[in-house]
Amino acid sequence: MSSAIQxxxxxxxxRPYWAECFGTASYLPTSREEMDALGWDSCDIIIVTGDAYVDHPSFGMAVIGRVLEAQGFRVGIIAQPDWQSAEPFKALGQPNLFFGVASGNMDSMINRYTADRxxxxxxxxxxxxxxxKRPDRAVIVYSQRCREAYKDTPIIIGSIEASLRRIAHYDYWSDKVRRSVLLDSRADLLLYGNAERAIIDVAHRLGRGDSIxxxxDLRGTAFVTRDVPSGWTVIDSSSVDQLGKVDPITSPYVDTSATESCKKNEENPDAEAAVEAVQAVRIIDPLQARKAGTDAAKTVIRLPDYEVVKNDPVNYAHAARVLHLETNPGNARALIQRHGDQEVWLNPPPIPLSTEELDWVFERPFQRKPHPIYGEAKIPAYEMIRFSVNIMRGCFGGCSFCSITEHEGRIIQSRSHESIVKEVEKIRDMTPEFTGVISDLGGPTANMWRLNCKSTEIESRCRRLSCVYPSICKSLNTDQTPLIDLYRDVRELKGVKKVLIASGLRYDLAIETPEYVKELVTHHVGGYLKIAPEHSEEGPLSKMMKPDMSSYNKFKAMFDKYSKLAGKEQYLIPYFIAAHPGTSDKDMMNLAMWLKGNSFRADQVQAFYPSPMANATAMYYSGKNPLKKVSRTSEDVVSAKGLKQRRLHKALLRYHDPEGWPSIREALLSMGRKDLIGYGKKHLVPPRQPVNWTPKHGKGRRILTQHTGLPPRKTK
Structure with missing residues (x-):
C-alpha cells in the first residue's frame, strides 16, 4: 500500500525462475499432451481467457503468457472453456502459483450485447x-469455476473487463450499480491496465514463497481488505468535490408541526445543531494536505461507499470524478471504497513502460498465428490484425465515452523506430500469406507515437483529464515528423508494397504538423480515411471532450489539397455517435442537416454504449457532469435513455433511410420544424413513405434478451 514514485x-x-531450463514453447500448451511434449509435469501459471488463443502481440493472453515465459515460468492457456462445470478448468492440472483470469481483449458484455441490449x-x-463461446461477465464466472476446481489456488483477475470494474460501477445491462468485481469474483488480486510490470512482480514474489x-504494495493492483492500516492519512473524497446536504422534500399536505422530531426540537432548540455537528466531516483540501506536509505515499482518498453510490447518483458522479483525477502515475494517491464490512483498496496506477521495456514485450517469440488446435477455422479478429503493427500504447485524448485512458493510461508509451521496423520484417519473413500490404501502423490512436509532455516535472503534477481538450496543452509535444520518418522507412523495406493507416486519427493533432498530413494523404490512405468528429454541435461535443468542427474543417481542407496534389481521388469518412449524454433531439436534427448538406450517408451508425468507468457513463447514470465540480446544484446532463428516443437519434444519423422517416417526421413536428419536411434540398425527410414500403421490423415487435425480459440461459 504505497504510492511513492520510485x-x-x-x-x-x-532473475529468471528456476523453470527457465525448460526453454521456450513453440505455442503455450493448451492440453496435457502438449505439456508432456514439453517435459512439464505441471504449470506454474494458468491463464484462463474468453478469447481463442492466438499467439500474436495483439492478443492479451499471448502477451502476458510470453512475458511470463520469458521470466522462466511454465505458462499454460485455457481458452474459451465450457463454464457449465469446473472440469474444463482442471484440464492442465493445478497451477503451482496462480490462475490468471481474463475475459479476453473485449469486455464480455459488450462482446455479447449491442448498445440496445x-x-x-x-x-x-x-x-x-x-x-x-464465453459467458456473460466472464471474469466472475471463470474465477468462480477456478475456485471450485482448486479452492486453495490464488486467483488474479485482469483484462479490460476487470480493469474497468475495479470499484463500484454502473452496469448498463442490469441498469444498476454493481459492486467491485473483486467481491463478486472472490479473486485475491486485481491487476488493472496492461499489467506486465505488476504480473511479473506478483509471479516472482509468489515463486519465492510469499503469500498472495x-x-x-504493487502499483496497478486492487484488493479487498478489512481496514486502513495504521500510519495512513485518510482524506475524505469530499475534499475534492464537496457535496452539499440535501433534505428530502416534504409533502405540502403533511402537517409537520405535530411530528415527534419537531416536538423534540421545540423542547431542545440546539438538538438539530448537535446532530449536524456529529454528522459533519472535516474537509481537507488536497492542496492544503500537501502544504501541511501530508505524505502522498501514506495518503489514501476515501470514495463514497458502494451503498451510497448505489442509491445516490450525485455521489456516483462525484466518485467518478475523484477516480479520474487520480489517474496520473506521477501524483495519484491510493483510493479506498467501503463495500459493507469490507474495503476495496486501489493502489495508484502503474509506472508506464519505457521504450526499452515495450520493445522487449513486443519482441517475444510470438508465432503470430492461432494455435494449431483451431485447424483451418478463421478467427475474424486475427484476420483483421494479422498484418498490422502496434507502435504505441495509451491515449491522452480523454474522450469521455472511451475507456482507453482508464485502462492503458494517459501517458504515451512508444516503441522504438528500430523495433517497429524489425516487426514488419518479421511479418514479411514469417507469413507466407503476406502480400506486401501492412494493414495498419498504429495503436489506440494513429498519430500519438512519441508525443509526450515536454516537461517531466509538469507531467508529474498535471491533473488535466485531457492534453488536447478544450485546447491543446502548450506543454504537449505535437511534432509528428518522427512518424513521417517511420512511415518512409517501413514503406521502403524490401517486400513491402503499401503501408495503410487504419487506427483512429486524431485530426486536431494532425493539423499541427501539415507535413504529416501530406505524407499520410499521399502514401497511406487506401481511398478512404475514417476519422471521428463524433458530432457537429457544441453541447454533445463538450460532454465528449472533443474539438469543435473548425478542426475538422481545417483537416478536410488539408486532406482535399494533398489528395489533389497527389493526383488521387480520396474521401473522408466521418464517424458520429448517436444518443451520447448531453445530446438533445435538436442537436441530432442539426447533425442530420449537416450530414445532408455535406452529402454524407451513413450506412452504419454507432449509438452511445455506456461502458463501465467511462465519464460519459457517469453522466448517463447520474445526470451530472463529472468533467466539472460535482454538487447537488451543478450542471445537469440529459441523456436519451428510452428505446424510442435512442432509435430516433440513430434514425437522424441515417436520415436517408425510409425506415426512420416516420419517427423523424414526428420529432420534427414536435419541435416545430415542419419546414424540414418536404422533397427539396433544404428538407430533411419527405412527407410520406415510398410506394410499396413496408417496415423491416414487425410493428411493435420487441426482441428479448436476458437484459430486456428473457429468462437466464439454461445450464447443463
Missing amino acids: TPKLIFSH RLRHDDAYTPGNEGG DSIR
Missing part, C-alpha cells in the same frame, strides 16, 4: 465467428 526495476532484469450472434475472437495476501 524508479521501477526493468521488467526484463529479474440485443443479443449478438457472432464473436470475432472465436473460430468461425461463432457466438456464445502479503502482496499489497
Whole structure:
C-alpha cells in the first residue's frame, strides 16, 4: 500500500525462475499432451481467457503468457472453456502459483450485447465467428469455476473487463450499480491496465514463497481488505468535490408541526445543531494536505461507499470524478471504497513502460498465428490484425465515452523506430500469406507515437483529464515528423508494397504538423480515411471532450489539397455517435442537416454504449457532469435513455433511410420544424413513405434478451 514514485526495476532484469531450463514453447500448451511434449509435469501459471488463443502481440493472453515465459515460468492457456462445470478448468492440472483470469481483449458484455441490449450472434475472437463461446461477465464466472476446481489456488483477475470494474460501477445491462468485481469474483488480486510490470512482480514474489495476501504494495493492483492500516492519512473524497446536504422534500399536505422530531426540537432548540455537528466531516483540501506536509505515499482518498453510490447518483458522479483525477502515475494517491464490512483498496496506477521495456514485450517469440488446435477455422479478429503493427500504447485524448485512458493510461508509451521496423520484417519473413500490404501502423490512436509532455516535472503534477481538450496543452509535444520518418522507412523495406493507416486519427493533432498530413494523404490512405468528429454541435461535443468542427474543417481542407496534389481521388469518412449524454433531439436534427448538406450517408451508425468507468457513463447514470465540480446544484446532463428516443437519434444519423422517416417526421413536428419536411434540398425527410414500403421490423415487435425480459440461459 504505497504510492511513492520510485524508479521501477526493468521488467526484463529479474532473475529468471528456476523453470527457465525448460526453454521456450513453440505455442503455450493448451492440453496435457502438449505439456508432456514439453517435459512439464505441471504449470506454474494458468491463464484462463474468453478469447481463442492466438499467439500474436495483439492478443492479451499471448502477451502476458510470453512475458511470463520469458521470466522462466511454465505458462499454460485455457481458452474459451465450457463454464457449465469446473472440469474444463482442471484440464492442465493445478497451477503451482496462480490462475490468471481474463475475459479476453473485449469486455464480455459488450462482446455479447449491442448498445440496445440485443443479443449478438457472432464473436470475432472465436473460430468461425461463432457466438456464445464465453459467458456473460466472464471474469466472475471463470474465477468462480477456478475456485471450485482448486479452492486453495490464488486467483488474479485482469483484462479490460476487470480493469474497468475495479470499484463500484454502473452496469448498463442490469441498469444498476454493481459492486467491485473483486467481491463478486472472490479473486485475491486485481491487476488493472496492461499489467506486465505488476504480473511479473506478483509471479516472482509468489515463486519465492510469499503469500498472495502479503502482496499489497504493487502499483496497478486492487484488493479487498478489512481496514486502513495504521500510519495512513485518510482524506475524505469530499475534499475534492464537496457535496452539499440535501433534505428530502416534504409533502405540502403533511402537517409537520405535530411530528415527534419537531416536538423534540421545540423542547431542545440546539438538538438539530448537535446532530449536524456529529454528522459533519472535516474537509481537507488536497492542496492544503500537501502544504501541511501530508505524505502522498501514506495518503489514501476515501470514495463514497458502494451503498451510497448505489442509491445516490450525485455521489456516483462525484466518485467518478475523484477516480479520474487520480489517474496520473506521477501524483495519484491510493483510493479506498467501503463495500459493507469490507474495503476495496486501489493502489495508484502503474509506472508506464519505457521504450526499452515495450520493445522487449513486443519482441517475444510470438508465432503470430492461432494455435494449431483451431485447424483451418478463421478467427475474424486475427484476420483483421494479422498484418498490422502496434507502435504505441495509451491515449491522452480523454474522450469521455472511451475507456482507453482508464485502462492503458494517459501517458504515451512508444516503441522504438528500430523495433517497429524489425516487426514488419518479421511479418514479411514469417507469413507466407503476406502480400506486401501492412494493414495498419498504429495503436489506440494513429498519430500519438512519441508525443509526450515536454516537461517531466509538469507531467508529474498535471491533473488535466485531457492534453488536447478544450485546447491543446502548450506543454504537449505535437511534432509528428518522427512518424513521417517511420512511415518512409517501413514503406521502403524490401517486400513491402503499401503501408495503410487504419487506427483512429486524431485530426486536431494532425493539423499541427501539415507535413504529416501530406505524407499520410499521399502514401497511406487506401481511398478512404475514417476519422471521428463524433458530432457537429457544441453541447454533445463538450460532454465528449472533443474539438469543435473548425478542426475538422481545417483537416478536410488539408486532406482535399494533398489528395489533389497527389493526383488521387480520396474521401473522408466521418464517424458520429448517436444518443451520447448531453445530446438533445435538436442537436441530432442539426447533425442530420449537416450530414445532408455535406452529402454524407451513413450506412452504419454507432449509438452511445455506456461502458463501465467511462465519464460519459457517469453522466448517463447520474445526470451530472463529472468533467466539472460535482454538487447537488451543478450542471445537469440529459441523456436519451428510452428505446424510442435512442432509435430516433440513430434514425437522424441515417436520415436517408425510409425506415426512420416516420419517427423523424414526428420529432420534427414536435419541435416545430415542419419546414424540414418536404422533397427539396433544404428538407430533411419527405412527407410520406415510398410506394410499396413496408417496415423491416414487425410493428411493435420487441426482441428479448436476458437484459430486456428473457429468462437466464439454461445450464447443463
